[in-house]
Amino acid sequence: MGRARKSSTKRATLADVAKVANVSAITVSRVINQPGKVSPELGQRVQEAIDMLGYIPNQSASSLASARSGVIGVSIPSLSNVVFNDVLRGIYDVAGASDYKVLLVDTHYSPLEEEKMVRTLLSQSPEAMIITGGDQTRACERMLAKAGMPVVQIMELLEQPLDMNVGFSHYQAGYDVALKMLATGCNQLGFVGARMDARVQQRMAGFVDALRAKNKLNQEYIVTTPEPSSIALGGELFRSLLSASSGAVDGIFCCNDDLALGALFESQRMNIKIPTEMSLCGFNDFETSAYVNPSLSSVHVPRYEMGVKAAEMIINVLNDKGVADKTLDIGFEVILRQSSRASVPPQ
Amino acid sequence: MGRARKSSTKRATLADVAKVANVSAITVSRVINQPGKVSPELGQRVQEAIDMLGYIPNQSASSLASARSGVIGVSIPSLSNVVFNDVLRGIYDVAGASDYKVLLVDTHYSPLEEEKMVRTLLSQSPEAMIITGGDQTRACERMLAKAGMPVVQIMELLEQPLDMNVGFSHYQAGYDVALKMLATGCNQLGFVGARMDARVQQRMAGFVDALRAKNKLNQEYIVTTPEPSSIALGGELFRSLLSASSGAVDGIFCCNDDLALGALFESQRMNIKIPTEMSLCGFNDFETSAYVNPSLSSVHVPRYEMGVKAAEMIINVLNDKGVADKTLDIGFEVILRQSSRASVPPQ
DNA sequence: GGGGCTAATGATAGCGCAAACATTGGGTGC
DNA sequence: GCACCCAATGTTTGCGCTATCATTAGCCCC
CATH class of the missing domain: 1.10.260 (434 Repressor (Amino-terminal Domain))
Structure with a gap:
């Protein structure tokens, strides 16, 4: 044939x-x-x-002869999580403008799968790598170190980056959310989390620590599950938390906007008034969150910029331009909307 | 250094x-x-x-020596459009299971950029290609034909596929939506569209043709823009259509769920009762659409399956197993929810 | 006007791997 | 016991390209 x-x-x-x-x-x-x-x-x-x-x-022949592949390897935990889309877009935009190709792999949130995927990426002789977070296996770290290429870890701020790092403090974000929710008059704050990857755990830790510092921590108001987040799950966990707290909770920090929107929609169905009876805050600031009624408080993160910066760092190093600072805190912003007591005008 | x-x-x-x-x-x-x-x-x-x-x-050396790269090239119009995520997930799942790597490019909805990107992909000597839709430039088609590898065009059903094809009829979907909306008692139907790529145009054509057939077509009730879709834009276009029709419109088909959700949220702010004063139907069936209040009618498309099938077709051809049918209609389903008059229970 | 430059082009070799063919050393059948 | 075969391993070669080192021709300077 x-x-x-x-x-x-x-x-x-x-x-x-x-x-x-x-x-x-x-x-x-x-x-x-x-x-x-x-x-x-x-x-x-x-x-x-x-x-x-x-x-x-024939790029294979070219790579072999010149030892330059023009490829940047990128590893993310999930293709279906919208959060990574914006980051990817930033990476692709910058890489494309410099004629680099992007080879993308999905680790399904598993360090072991990540190790396998990084091996696959390395076999393509990329010139640099962008990977997510700091939960690599020892073997994975060793491979990366041995490869001796620029590596950027993105999404979170690491204590000891392998090389370069662009992200923000999820712990601080969680902490700030707690303080802001308390400031708007919440008194019985709960937390709802799913997937519970490293970054979600950091958000939770910050939130919990802030509550503990203010003497407002109630462990029973913390509901988590290893399941992946979804709007449906947000509704379920919302109900769980309500029953676990016998309805006492008056404010909930959801570890992302999927869960928070699920909680918001469920509260509407249950005729729970938002924000008067219940405050809600999500994370990631999806476009929906700004437009839903009542609009949803959330934590905004410049994801596109994070991708852009990560790719720019790499391009600069590859072009021997050097990099001012190996670690970049891209920041975040807690945005209070109508789902919080001291509500602000929409948008 | x-x-x-x-x-x-x-x-x-x-x-x-x-x-x-x-x-x-x-x-x-x-x-x-x-x-x-x-x-x-x-x-x-x-x-x-x-x-x-x-x-x-060293995969470059291996590819060169064996003339097998283990790469499948994939070209999609946009990284930020959630619609392609599910498809990609299907492709990655199947490709990964067969040890194929995926090289992904983004064409920004431009056939010219697609041509450039396909050239880039081909230079990596992929063993097969998955590309979106049928709007390739002549040069692009020629390259693909010359490369002589399996090609699957996805997302829509084509009259003359280059090779294989997995998708569904956007025209028929638009047509069906019109009939269903009429059946639920709408009398003054409007259309709201953005981006207006080939697939959106087909949906619109089907919708319009159905209205014309029923003698219910009013060209003034059709509002489109080349801008990319967003929830914000959905709200704006909703207002545009309302004023263009002096408020006469009693049902709107939005070309996707972003616009439809924007319209829904805007109608809530304007205190327009849904569905009694206004019916809404979107396209793509986002998870949000099933959970928002009132829940949003939409057209469900098995996107993950579409990705899976496309990848499976390719793997089968690459393994000389052959393919039963070069074209696969993956179908769609119009789901009426609370945003339609003859409303059904949520979910 | 000759030494030494640069710009433009070419010849050669080798990148790391796998296809194709060669070699070896038992087994197997009768 | 001998022809045959197969399984396990090795040798050679070349995939298509670019790094490196020629080579040539023009040109500049004093």
Whole structure:
């Protein structure tokens, strides 16, 4: 099958182009990679041969010969979590502008799978890597160190980054949310979390520590599950927390906006008044959160910028421009909306 | 900078491993690629050498020597549109299970950029390609044809697919939505669309044709914009349509759930009763749509399955298993919820 | 006007791996 | 006991490209 094909059955090579243009192979290579080094007339002749043959360079051969792949490896925990979309967009935008390709893998939130995926990425000889968080296995860290390439860890701020780091403090964000919710008059604060990956745990730790510091911590008001987040789950956990607290809770910090929206929609169905009977705050600031009624308080994170900065750091290092600071705190902002007591006008 | 590095400064090669294990290079290659062909003792010895050196195969060299890259190229119009996430997840799940890597590019909804990106993908010598829709440039089609590899076009059903095709009829979906909305008692139907890519245009065409067939078409009730969709935009377009129709419209088909949710939230703020004064229907069936109050009618599409099927088709062809049918209609389902007159119980 | 430059092009070699073919050393059948 | 076969391992070669080192021709300077 597929034997018969128009024109030559095999992909054209540099040598084919060279023959047609009546030049040496290396000249064709230069027309493609260093056009300035070839005289305009010859360049044009070669270009015509390239077009005629529909020549597309073989990147494997190029990588092998030059030890440069033009690939940046990126590892994220989940393709379905919208949060990573914006980051990815930032990475792709910057990488694309510099003619780097992005090889993307999904670790399903598992360090072991991450290790396997990083191995896969490394086998492609990327020139740099962007990975999520700091939960790598020892073996994974060793591979990365051995590879000796620029690495950026994103999403969170690490104590001891492998190399470079762009993120923000989830702990501080959780802490700030607690303080703000207390300031708006909540007295019985609860926490709802799902998936419970490292970053969610940090948010929770900050939230809990703040409550403890203010002597407002009630362990029974903390509901978590390893299940992945969803709006449906947010509704369920909301009900769980209500019954666990016998309805005493008057404010809930949900570890992300999925859960928070689920809680908000469920509270509407249960006829619980928001924010008068119940305050809600999410995390990640989805677009929906700003427009739902009542609008949802959340923590805004400049995710696109985080991706951009991570990619820029890498491009700079690859171009020997150096990097001012190996660690960048991209920050966050707690945004109080109508789902919080001291409500502000929409948007 | 970065000169000093632990252990050998260069990545270990097959030959290095071979020397340590005191075997030939090809034996090491076999341990990795065809373990059954090596005796267990030797295999073990080689494996130890691999572990000791932290050897990671060089995929570029492997691709060059074997003419197999293990890469599937995937091209989607947008990284930020959630719709493609589920499809991608399906593709990644199937590809990963068969040890194929996915190289993903983003065309920003531009056929010209798609052409450039396809060229980039082809330079990586993928073994197959998954691309979105049927709007390729002539040059792009030519490249793909010349490459002579399996290609699956996804998201929509094409009249003349380049090769294989998995999708559904956006036209039919739009048509069905119109009929269903009319059946629930709407009389003055409007359409709101953004981005207006090929698929949105097909939905609109189906919707419009159905209205025309029922003699219910009013061109003034059609509001579109080339801007990308968002919830915010949904609210704006909703207002536009209301004023364009002097408030006469009693049902709106939004080309996606972003716009529809924006319209729904805006209608709440304007105190327009849904569905009694206004019916709404979106497209894509986001999770939010099922849980928002009132819940939003939408068109459900099995996106994850679409990704899975596309990847499976490719894997089958690559394994010479053949494919039953080169075109697969994955279908859709119009789901009426509380935002439609003949409302059904939530969920 | 000759030494020494640069710009433009070419020849050669080798990147790391696997395909293809070669070799070895038992087993197997009768 | 001998022809045959297969399993296990090795040798050679080349995939398509670019780094490196020639080579040539023009050119500048004093």
